[in-house]
Amino acid sequence: MPKVFVTRRIPEPGLAILRRAAEVKVWEEELPPPRDVLLKEVEDCDALVPLLTDRVDDELLDRAPHLKVVANYAVGYDNIDVPACTARGVLVTNTPGVLTETTADLAFALILAAGRRLVEADKFLRAGRWQTWGPTLLLGQDVYGATLGLVGLGRIGAAVARRARGFNMQVIYHSRHRQEALEKELGAAYASFDELLHRSDFISIHVPLTAATRHLFNADAFARMKPTAVLVNTARGPIVDEAALYAALKTGRIAAAGLDVMDPEPPRRDNPLLTLDNVILLPHIGSASVATRTRMATMAAENAAAALRGELPPNLVNREVWDRRRA
């Protein structure tokens, strides 16, 4: 029987699929396996099901001579050195599609909550500070009719654009490639990054973390945004330069932010963003609904099981490994 190591307890339906295909070992702790444990565990495993907290790199691959597949329990795979896996003939898979709507719901929740200062208002009331209805009490930014700038128009960005239509928002987007068919369907207009920064009332980030997107939102970007603008990030923390974001929020350079992702995760206790009222901070829960996390588990498991059976995994990231094997 092949061996699989799963780096955390994923929902049972996924584990059931894996058990039919392999001998399964699950890291049962709440925190990720320490690096030395992970390196030991992969020594005899044929498949690895990691989370985005587990780094799969040359060091790990060197220790895993039997590894055939890395089936990430996430759509993003910046935790995996894909070229290193490809060079060794190791298949890499992810879980695209299933978490699109759940993550778009959360992005939209952050747009509303940060724009209308919901978390701050809740804290204000609980602290016993609410004395009377006030004409200028906790004023925020209108979402209805505002301009939404989407950075990235992939599955999740497009799903946010569909929600925005219900709020009569003007949707503009920036991405590496123009998507003219989607533009028509969504009523979205293409903008340069600079134009998007200048025009948007709300900006929501939906690009993967790459060398080109790391710190895309830096002091220079914040300087070009409206002072009333709200930034939402449900993609990856390092796309935003947190020191620059702190300065922009603290000085009123922009109005507010909603972050579901940070750099690093979890944030250090002395991260100054924790001291600000005009930022909502969530512990990376974009895909955290029961149904979605269960579906992610079955997808990751089906990917791993297919690879172990010698079949094409449904969500293969590095197709060239498969093509090379078939050649």
Ligand code: DGY
């Ligand atoms: C992903 O899948 O990449 C999310 O960040 C976690 O679900």
